[in-house]
Amino acid sequence: MELIDTYSPEAIIAAVNALIDERQDDVTVSTAHKANCLEWSKFKIADDFPPPSDSGHLDNLGRPILKPVSEADACLTYIAVTCARHHLDLSRLEWIENRQIAPH
Numbered sequence: 303m304e305l306i307d308t309y310s311p312e313a314i315i316a317a318v319n320a321l322i323d324e325r326q327d328d329v330t331v332s333t334a335h336k337a338n339c340l341e342w343s344k345f346k347i348a349d350d351f352p353p354p355s356d357s358g359h360l361d362n363l364g365r366p367i368l369k370p371v372s373e374a375d376a377c378l379t380y381i382a383v384t385c386a387r388h389h390l391d392l393s394r395l396e397w398i399e400n401r402q403i404a405p406h
Contacts, residue, residue, distance in 0.1 A: 334382040345386035346394075351379060353397040370404035 305314055330342065334351075354369040361367050371379075379398060383390060 334378050337385050338381050341385055341387050343387050344389040344391075345382075346391035347382055349394040351375070351382070351395055351398075353401070368401055370402040371398060372404050376403045 309317075332340075354371060357367045357369050359367045379395065383392070383395075
C-alpha cells in the first residue's frame, strides 16, 4: 500500500509491465533463499555471508580458535554454491574453508 500511495497504481503497473523474463537478463541479483533450486551458468557469492566472529582464544599452537558456522548458515551457503552450473566465484566466501559446522 505504501508503494501505491507513494507512486500511484499506474506507476506500479507500468514498472511491472516493464520487467523482462530473468532468462533474458545479463545479470540477476538474488538472495540465497530465493535462488534455491535455480541455476545459472556463472554464479558469484556476494559479501553478505559474514563469518562468525573469532572466539578470542588461542589453541595450543597459538592460532586463533574459530567459532563454527551455524547449521542454518551452512545450509544456506550450500544452497548458494549449488546454483552455479559452470563457474562459481567463491572469493567472498573463502573464510568458510577453515570453519567447522556447529552441532545442533
